[in-house]
Amino acid sequence: MNEYLKSQLVQAAQEFGTPLYVYNARTIEEQYNKLKESFAGLRYRIFYASKALTNISILRLIHSLGAGIDCSSINELKMALHAGCSPSNILYTSNGISFDEISEAVALGAHVNIDSLSNLKKFGEKFKSNYPVGIRLRPNILAGGNLKISTGHDKSKFGIPVEQINEVVQIAKMYDLQITCLHIHTGSEIKDVEIFIKGLQVLFELIPQFPNLQVIDLGGGFKVPYKPEEEGTPMHELGKALVKAFQEVDTTYGKQFEVWFEPGKFMVSEAGYFLTEVNVIKETKHVTFVGVNSGFNHLIRPMFYDAYHGIVNLSNPNGDPHKYTVVGNICETDTFATDRALPEVKEGDLLAFLNAGAYGFEMSSNFNSRYKPAEVLILKDQLHLIRKRDTWEDLIKQQIQVIE
Ligand code: LLP
Numbered sequence: 001m002n003e004y005l006k007s008q009l010v011q012a013a014q015e016f017g018t019p020l021y022v023y024n025a026r027t028i029e030e031q032y033n034k035l036k037e038s039f040a041g042l043r044y045r046i047f048y049a050s051k052a053l054t055n056i057s058i059l060r061l062i063h064s065l066g067a068g069i070d071c072s073s074i075n076e077l078k079m080a081l082h083a084g085c086s087p088s089n090i091l092y093t094s095n096g097i098s099f100d101e102i103s104e105a106v107a108l109g110a111h112v113n114i115d116s117l118s119n120l121k122k123f124g125e126k127f128k129s130n131y132p133v134g135i136r137l138r139p140n141i142l143a144g145g146n147l148k149i150s151t152g153h154d155k156s157k158f159g160i161p162v163e164q165i166n167e168v169v170q171i172a173k174m175y176d177l178q179i180t181c182l183h184i185h186t187g188s189e190i191k192d193v194e195i196f197i198k199g200l201q202v203l204f205e206l207i208p209q210f211p212n213l214q215v216i217d218l219g220g221g222f223k224v225p226y227k228p229e230e231e232g233t234p235m236h237e238l239g240k241a242l243v244k245a246f247q248e249v250d251t252t253y254g255k256q257f258e259v260w261f262e263p264g265k266f267m268v269s270e271a272g273y274f275l276t277e278v279n280v281i282k283e284t285k286h287v288t289f290v291g292v293n294s295g296f297n298h299l300i301r302p303m304f305y306d307a308y309h310g311i312v313n314l315s316n317p318n319g320d321p322h323k324y325t326v327v328g329n330i331c332e333t334d335t336f337a338t339d340r341a342l343p344e345v346k347e348g349d350l351l352a353f354l355n356a357g358a359y360g361f362e363m364s365s366n367f368n369s370r371y372k373p374a375e376v377l378i379l380k381d382q383l384h385l386i387r388k389r390d391t392w393e394d395l396i397k398q399q400i401q402v403i404e
Contacts, residue, residue, distance in 0.1 A: 272357020
């Protein structure tokens, strides 16, 4: 992290308090440009997977760069519309949702991918050939950073298992459906190019069965490095492999297919910093605990996925390293990092958790009746508050007191 960014983070903490999420617009733009460069040889579209971070200023920023928005709930879809995205730039990839929601997404004019045979039948009955539709398939490929974020394997709830493709085709024929897109999302944090290509091949084999097909949607899941020694998905290599694969398939079928992507982490993970302040240093026989003024209610990834987040001590970046276990203030086991070497930490120090842009604020809660953090966007060197910290009012406004 460069000195200027460090000073901006310190300034953000001073101005808006902690715990605080801060996002750097420049990094988001850089990530988007990497996608554009890597996929330049393809006919492609990017739909940012907004589930990673839905703040409307982030949606507007990403949309202004040229991306569409991918949604996983009807409210995400409405949020994308609210942020100024037109329906033709919105993709709704369903997962176990009610048919009412699918109907609403159609009424709002979004692209829709359907993930169950029962909803596909209902779709056929209601819309017949009047509305083009995509199919979310389960390719039966095990991939992703850990089992919780692997979605394409043969025991996963996601998508229509590819072995049920005959049933999809039957339903399509029965209702004269226009199936224009085949979709997979194999998992999150997929590093290997081969996995994407393997998924692609699964879809390519199905092409002859779908005469209206125009789009192959590969979902998201590009890996970003979380640990210092880690590497992300080699995007240029992936781009090259995809260009080759699509050239072949376009020639075979005499048709030009589009490829769609739904990156979440790749767009926003590295742009985000989660700032906390050290409440307590607790020396014990075996461990020195650093207790910060936040917990898994604000950043759940370490506890939920055993995820690693880099930590920078902004108050003492060049101090001598010591081993610490960094813990939260939630009243149960709440560990951010175990035995982590950090420049000497003192009470009152400001710690920044790295890679906090994706699934950080978005998965936060009010557990232990604590306020959700504020969010700040660094845009053209200026700090902008893009979400206020919760207040006492926010905590109690939905509650109804019935006991006198
Ligand atoms: N498309 C679909 C259909 C998805 O289900 C997902 C993520 C994405 C795109 C974006 O995947 P990404 O590019 O962000 O890997 N909360 C977890 C990640 C769960 C991802 C769920 N689906 C985490 O914090 O690691």
